[in-house]
Amino acid sequence: MSSLQLAVVGGGPAGLRAAEVAASLGAKVTLFDAKPSVGRKFLVAGKGGMNLTHDEPPGSFATRYRSEGDPAEAPGVGTLSRWTSLLSDFGPTELREWAAELGVETFAASTGRVYPREMKSAPLLRRWVARMRASGVEFLMRHRLSSLEVGPAFSLGFDADGAPCRFNADAVILALGGASWPGTGSTGDWLELLRGLGVQVRPLQPANCGWEVEWPAEMQSLLEGKPLKNLAASAGGVSARGELLVTRYGLEGGILYALSHALREMSRPVLSVDFKPESSEVSLFGRLGSARRNYLEEGGVRWRLGETALRLLQYFRGGKPFASGEEAAHFVKNCPIPLRGPRPVEEAISTAGGVGFEQLDEALMVRLVPGVFVAGEMLDWEAPTGGYLMQGCFASGTRAGMGAFRYLASRRQ
Ligand SMILES: Cc1cc2nc3c(=O)[nH]c(=O)nc-3n(C[C@H](O)[C@H](O)[C@H](O)COP(=O)(O)OP(=O)(O)OC[C@H]3O[C@@H](n4cnc5c(N)ncnc54)[C@H](O)[C@@H]3O)c2cc1C
CATH class of the missing domain: 3.50.50.60 (FAD/NAD(P)-binding domain)
Structure with missing residues (x-):
C-alpha cells in the first residue's frame, strides 16, 4: 500500500x-x-x-x-x-x-x-x-x-x-x-x-448565525448585549426552546441557530417568540387580575417579564394599545419579530x-x-x-x- x-x-x-x-x-x-x-x-x-x-x-x-x-x-x-x-x-x-x-x-x-x-x-x-x-x-x-x-x-x-x-x-x-x-x-x-x-x-x-432586525439606534444602545433566557419560538412551522441575545445588528442565539433553515426558507422571515413558555394564555390572563388598561405594563410586573422582554414587546407592538387582557396575553406568547435577513456567512x-x-x-x-x-x-x-x-x-x-x-x-x- x-x-x-x-x-x-x-x-x-x-x-x-x-x-x-x-x-x-x-x-x-x-x-x-x-x-x-x-x-x-x-x-x-x-x-x-x-x-x-x-x-x-x-x-x-x-x-x-x-x-x-x-x-x-x-x-x-x-x-x-x-x-x-x-x-x-x-x-x-x-x-x-x-x-x-x-x-x-x-x-x-x-x-x-x-x-x-x-x-x-x-x-x-x-x-x-x-x-x-x-x-x-x-x-x-x-x-x-x-x-x-x-x-x-x-x-x-x-x-x-x-x-x-x-x-x-x-x-x-x-x-x-x-x-x-x-x-x-x-x-x-x-x-x-x-x-x-x-x-x-x-x-x-x-x-447557525445571527439575524438582523430593523430597530432604531436608541433600541440598540439600550438593549445591546442583553440576554433573553427561557424562551420558545417558532418559524415556518418549526419550534425551538432556548435563549436570544440582543446584538448591535439584531438578534443572536441558540433559538435562531435551531431555526436557521426554516427562517432561510421564508421569503419574509418572521420569528414568533413566546416570552412565557411555561404559562398558558389563560393563566397569564388570570394573573392580570383587576387590570383594565396598560395590560402589557401590568403584565410586565405580574408575569415577571424582565425589562428587556418588556421593551421588545412594546417595540414590536408599535404603540398600539391592547383591547383586552386576553389580547395582551396572546401577544406575549406569540410576538412576531420580523427579521431583515441573516448576517453574512x-x-x-x-x-x-x-x-x-x-x-x-x-x-x-x-x-x-x-x-x-x-x-x-x-x-x-x-x-x-x-x-x-x-x-x-x-x-x-x-x-x-x-x-x-x-x-x-x-x-x-
Ligand atoms: C466560533 C465557532 C465556534 C464553534 N464551536 C463549535 C463547537 O463548540 N462544537 C461544534 O460541534 N462545532 C463548532 N463549530 C463548528 C466547527 O468548528 C466546524 O463545523 C468544523 O471546524 C468544520 O470542520 P471542517 O474540517 O469541515 O472544516 P474547517 O475546520 O473549516 O477546516 C477546513 C480547513 O481547510 C483548509 N483550506 C480551506 N481551503 C483550502 C485550500 N484551497 N487549500 C488548502 N487548504 C484549504 C483551511 O485552512 C482549514 O484548515 C464552531 C465554529 C465556529 C466558527
Whole structure:
C-alpha cells in the first residue's frame, strides 16, 4: 500500500480524521493546508469550551441533520438513514473514546453537550497531530489548493506561499470546510474548482448565525448585549426552546441557530417568540387580575417579564394599545419579530450548502471523479449547535478515510 499516495487537503477536524483513519489502515498520507498550522477553527471552537459532541441516543442524534437535497414533504428522511449510517462508523461514543485515547477526558453537561473536562481544544489538537506525525502522516502547511487535474494519477496544483507547485496522488480527500470565519482558512474558494470538474455544488449559506432586525439606534444602545433566557419560538412551522441575545445588528442565539433553515426558507422571515413558555394564555390572563388598561405594563410586573422582554414587546407592538387582557396575553406568547435577513456567512458558526450527497457514493466519493472524496462542512448538510457539527465532521471524515483506503487498495490489486 505504501507506494500509493493519498493527498488529504484541509486540516480541520474532518481532514485530520480522514487522514488519521486512512493512515491507520496503511495508506501513505500527505495532508495539506493553506494556513501555517492545522485546526484553526477547531481552536476557535475551544474558546467556547469545545462542544465535541452530544450525549444522545443514535436514533435521535441522526434526526439533527438535514440537507437541501432532502424531499420537502418529508424533511430529514433521506438524511436520517444517511446519518444513522455515518454515525454507526463513528458516533458520539466512539468520539469520546477517541478523545480518551488521546488522554482527554470528556463529560456530558446537563444539557447533553459533551466537552473535554478542561474545556479546551488545544491540548487535544496538539496530541492528535503528534500521534498522526508519529504514525507517518506528512504535513505540508502553507499549501493552498488551486487546481486539480484528473488523469491516471491526480495532479494537485498549490500556491505554496506565493510559489506554484504540484503534487501527484492516487486518491484525494477534500475537506476544505465551509465559508464561515475565513480567517481560520475556510474561504469556500473550492466551489469553482469542483464546478470545473463538473460537480454540482449548492451555494454556501450562513447557518447557525445571527439575524438582523430593523430597530432604531436608541433600541440598540439600550438593549445591546442583553440576554433573553427561557424562551420558545417558532418559524415556518418549526419550534425551538432556548435563549436570544440582543446584538448591535439584531438578534443572536441558540433559538435562531435551531431555526436557521426554516427562517432561510421564508421569503419574509418572521420569528414568533413566546416570552412565557411555561404559562398558558389563560393563566397569564388570570394573573392580570383587576387590570383594565396598560395590560402589557401590568403584565410586565405580574408575569415577571424582565425589562428587556418588556421593551421588545412594546417595540414590536408599535404603540398600539391592547383591547383586552386576553389580547395582551396572546401577544406575549406569540410576538412576531420580523427579521431583515441573516448576517453574512463569514460571521456564521457553520455553513449550509456545498457538495450534495446525491453527487457522492456511500463512501463519500464523487461519482463523476472516482478517487476524489469529500468530508466535513464542504458537504451539504446542516445541524444545530450542540456538538452536532463537530460530530458530523468526525463521522464524515471517518467514512471518507475508510473509502479512500479501500479505493487505493482496489487499485493495487
Ligand atoms: C466560533 C465557532 C465556534 C464553534 N464551536 C463549535 C463547537 O463548540 N462544537 C461544534 O460541534 N462545532 C463548532 N463549530 C463548528 C466547527 O468548528 C466546524 O463545523 C468544523 O471546524 C468544520 O470542520 P471542517 O474540517 O469541515 O472544516 P474547517 O475546520 O473549516 O477546516 C477546513 C480547513 O481547510 C483548509 N483550506 C480551506 N481551503 C483550502 C485550500 N484551497 N487549500 C488548502 N487548504 C484549504 C483551511 O485552512 C482549514 O484548515 C464552531 C465554529 C465556529 C466558527
